[in-house]
Amino acid sequence: MFATLGLETTDEAVYREMVESPALGVEEIAARLATSSDRVRACLDKLFELRLIQESFEAPGRFVAVEPAVGLQQLLARQHDELIERQRQIAASHASFVRMLAHTGTRPSDGGGVERLEGMDAVQRRLQELAREAVREVLTFMPGGPQSAAALRAARLNDGHAMDRGVTIRTIGLDGIREDAATLDYARWLTDQGGEFRTAASLPPRMVVVDGASALIPIDPDDTRKGALYLSGPALLAPLTALFDQTWERSAPLGSGPALSGHERALLSYIAQGHTDEFAARQLHISPRTARRTMASIMDRLGARSRFEAGLKAARLSWL
Template sequence: MSVTLCLETLDQTVYEEMLSHTALGVDELAAKLDVEPDRIRDCLDRLFALQLVQASFEAPSRFTVVDPVLGMKRLLEQQHEELVRSHRQAAGSQQALIRILAGAGGGAQQADGVERLAGLDSVQGRLERLALEAGDEILTFMPGGPQSPASLEAAVRNDALVLQRGVAIRTIGLDSVRGDAATLRYTRALVGQGGEFRTAAALPTRMVVVDRTYALVPIDPADSRKGALFLSAPGMIAPLLALFEREWGAAVPLGSDPSDASYVPSEQERSLLALLAQGHTDESAAGQLHISARTARRIMAALIERLGARSRFEAGLRAARLGWV
């Protein structure tokens, strides 16, 4: 049975206390946090299931906290199959994962490669510097829905300067921006200058990754005004890159070719997609549709190309998002 990553507030508080005070036991944690010992035990059980704490080698009856970076790697492995099975469920898990990364820098003993940036001005200043210094690629989650026209106009100017230097830009927004005229103008300008923009039904919290080396994530995903964490440790960047690539693979391009957005698949194409989604092979699906297996493969290859997918699985996700199946 898979473990869903979902830390409650008390779980995270206990985890942070154990990071800062490694010698605390159940009774000491209960006294410090002013809660019943049984609630601490429940928290430790959940943290143990998520492999964020483990039995102490020196005192097997006690728990010891797992290094945050190692814990993130373990959690990412645990969540891999669940992320693949459900894109929407993945987005929720990813948001919780980023919350834990934020928590890794919140205790008295901050992990290497974590810098706290307090307030929006500090965050904006760092973003501008990163954009100026970027040499390869900027990856962004934009989960806030439609942006203001003024901010989008500023983004067009900034993106143009970045793209002129040969830096790639890949951005994922929410599906809701498809109905916003200002965002559509922005995406057309971005794509026209060589950038890429896709949308997804759900996204984790805002995130920016630059040159696969640095990342910014909010300290508190529920309140971006509190500032952000600037991450540079490779062990923290790697899982964020993996999360972005999974979301990118399932997201639907926006603004690259208006004819694709208006394309209506034939009944034969819809039926083939539905049969393949049910687990049929090319041969069995062809038999159901009374066509040859070669024809079924040709139709599927054309659909994969039209959807801009890299695999049948990715094509199936995009087709479902577009309402084709």
């Protein structure tokens, strides 16, 4: 259950023994798990560091397990903080990469290169060309929150032409666009047309990648009006495509809303603790069928492939 949070199988087994049998000592846990006492003590050290166990108030020197719901929340919160910091570092690295290219740009050659496009008109012309030439996919970072009316009109036009030809469109915006009617309307239009739109708490600078072969990134991430760099060639495009894919996996599908209702939050909390649909349904005074249907809806909105993954993603988005 906790594997994706840094715990190995033995760590989890020790934690489960302490939850289910609080009176057991190190030697007894080792015997039950058919492992050594030293291995159990190493697991206890890790569990204590992760705040999944704590020293007993009644018996100093002994350790007791933290309530699973509380422990899971603490692990998820810690991972969420690490994720946000990692996103900040990625964004900073990407901005440095852009500035380096802006100072060393050259005309594209057969092997790829960098072309400088001065001003927004030149950028829009190149975007239109890329939309016409795209044959497989267009990947876009849309930072900056709510978008201008002109930018949204241009995006609809370019994306519409591309999707008419069967091109896949994937766009990531900031979570804040969910509160902006115009930008949210564009995002819903895109998904209605067969495209995909997700949001994240933070994003690298604006970027458009077409067919993994060409890309546009701003000359100055802090002022996109200055123009953009047109990149081509596998050496430059591979890391940008990888950056997009990593960010996509950490982002939340547009779905029907950015938050959970009280019943949905409670249901997801029970499931994340390892309880069954039937147990959660009894606690919430709903039918098991309703619990399963609600959980399926939550997983779909989060783009989660398992119930535990749904718990992780919901915690990262502060839905729990």
